[in-house]
Amino acid sequence: MHTRRTFFGATAAALTATLMSTTSALAADxxxxxxxxxxxxxxxxxxxxxxWADRIEAESNGRIEVEIYPSMQLGGSPxxxxxxxxxxxxxxxxxxxxxxxxxxxxxxxFELPFMxxxxxxxxxxxxxxxxxxxxxxxxxxxxxxxxxVHGPGLFxxxxxxxxxxxxxxxxxxxxxxxxxxxxxxxxxxxxxxxxPAVSExxxxxxxxxxxxxxxVTPALKVAELVSHHTEFDGPxxxxxxxxxxxxxxxxxxxxxxxxxxxxxxxxxxxxxxAGGTQADADAPARxxxxxxxxxxxxxxxxxxxxxxxxxxxxxxxxxxDMESKGIDGQALIDEAKALMGEYDPSxxxxxx
Numbered sequence: 001m002h003t004r005r006t007f008f009g010a011t012a013a014a015l016t017a018t019l020m021s022t023t024s025a026l027a028a029d030x031x032x033x034x035x036x037x038x039x040x041x042x043x044x045x046x047x048x049x050x051x052w053a054d055r056i057e058a059e060s061n062g063r064i065e066v067e068i069y070p071s072m073q074l075g076g077s078p079x080x081x082x083x084x085x086x087x088x089x090x091x092x093x094x095x096x097x098x099x100x101x102x103x104x105x106x107x108x109x110f111e112l113p114f115m116x117x118x119x120x121x122x123x124x125x126x127x128x129x130x131x132x133x134x135x136x137x138x139x140x141x142x143x144x145x146x147x148x149v150h151g152p153g154l155f156x157x158x159x160x161x162x163x164x165x166x167x168x169x170x171x172x173x174x175x176x177x178x179x180x181x182x183x184x185x186x187x188x189x190x191x192x193x194x195x196p197a198v199s200e201x202x203x204x205x206x207x208x209x210x211x212x213x214x215x216v217t218p219a220l221k222v223a224e225l226v227s228h229h230t231e232f233d234g235p236x237x238x239x240x241x242x243x244x245x246x247x248x249x250x251x252x253x254x255x256x257x258x259x260x261x262x263x264x265x266x267x268x269x270x271x272x273x274a275g276g277t278q279a280d281a282d283a284p285a286r287x288x289x290x291x292x293x294x295x296x297x298x299x300x301x302x303x304x305x306x307x308x309x310x311x312x313x314x315x316x317x318x319x320x321d322m323e324s325k326g327i328d329g330q331a332l333i334d335e336a337k338a339l340m341g342e343y344d345p346s347x348x349x350x351x352x
Contacts, residue, residue: 028065030254032056032246034092037078037196040070042219043281048274049094049244051351052145052265060261064254066092071196078194085245086141097147097241098176099194104138105325107241109336110149111178112318113311114235114304118340123148123275124347125339126241127268129332142245143262146271150213151279152236153179154229156222157209158202161230162297164310173198173210175240178318182238182311183211195220202226211238214282214289223289234301244274265350272343273350 034053038044045068053066069090076084081095082103097107106129109115116122130139130147155161157170167188174180180190191207195216201207202225209226217223251262289296299307315333322329 028057029063030250030258031065031067032091032250033067033069033074034094035069035072035074035081035084035090036094037072037081037194038070038216039196039219043215043278043285044094044274045070047277047281052244052270055265055351056261059264060258064258064261078196082142082243082245085247088247088249090247091250092145092244092246094242094244096175096194097243098179101177104134104241104243105322105327106134106138106332107147107243108176108178108318109329109332110239110241111176112333113178113182113238113314114232114308115333115336116149116152116239116340117235118343119149119151119239119279120272120276120345120348121340121343122239122336123271124268124343125336126275127271128339129336130243130271131267139243139245141248143248143251143266145244145246145262145266146274147241147243148271148275148278149239149241150275151215151239151282152232153211153213153238153240154231155209155211155237156217156226157228157230158226159208160228160295160297161209162299163303164307170208171206173201173207173212175211178314179211179238179240181314181317185310185314186307198222199225213239213278214285215278217285218288223285223292223294227292227294229286229289229294229296230299231296232299232301232304232307234304237307242274269347269350272348276348 036045036049049068053068056064056066074090078095079099081093082100084090085093097104098111110122110126126147126149130144135144161167164186167186170188171191172183172188173193174183174190180192183190195212198210199220251259319329
């Protein structure tokens, strides 16, 4: 019996050692923490961030592992996400650029009213401008993975909004300083807050409505909280800009072949994919409001001229503001429009 116990004990020990060796061999060389502000079931985490993480893990043969933390699970607030990446609190983060007003001025060109009509074209243009003008300026302290915009921004309100005067005195959430300026000019009272706070603010009557794209409304239950929606034909009333970034020291500490995996999944193609994915999610989200019997008012391009007349002075103000920062705002507008015009669907290659 003693010999038998020794045999089984030795066998068990050998098996344990083998398993530990195998586990060690399979362990990732780099584990990246990624944080974002949205619920885990929202479009961005499920259809953009998770596919990116899966691809990074696959193309690195498991040498890079990505752990995703939704809803600010690692602490802090959405406006702090960029700093958390920059300071190394997290390795990768995705956030709304406008949550830190004035910090990334060049990105605001895509937040101007009635500037953007196609999210893929604008995301292409934004990524190009980011690479050429922002990487060594606005984003100098991080490794940029992607920069993009969402689909058309619109109003979701507790009463019908057909013309600007309908917004008079209404408390409407805005996601950036330019959107808040727009809201003021059409008579609303802008309430700045990150998107995760919208649901509670609507349910408690703190807000009369919000500006967000359709895509994020299911995760926030917006169609259940308000029953009126106002869309615009043609160019979007507004869009917000996003950045997905990586801590620079973490990136530079990685082996060159792993850096290449990150590089191959960063930049223009990924940005187009991300912006297009968000825009594609608008239609099914809109259908939820339709199925609930909500009122959806569509402002024609002709009727939108009344809105444009009120908000167009934002351009002049913004150009002057850019000039005070040493940036040629008009040249940036012209370049953004030219780049959006040169976008071609064949450029949408990430993930294919």
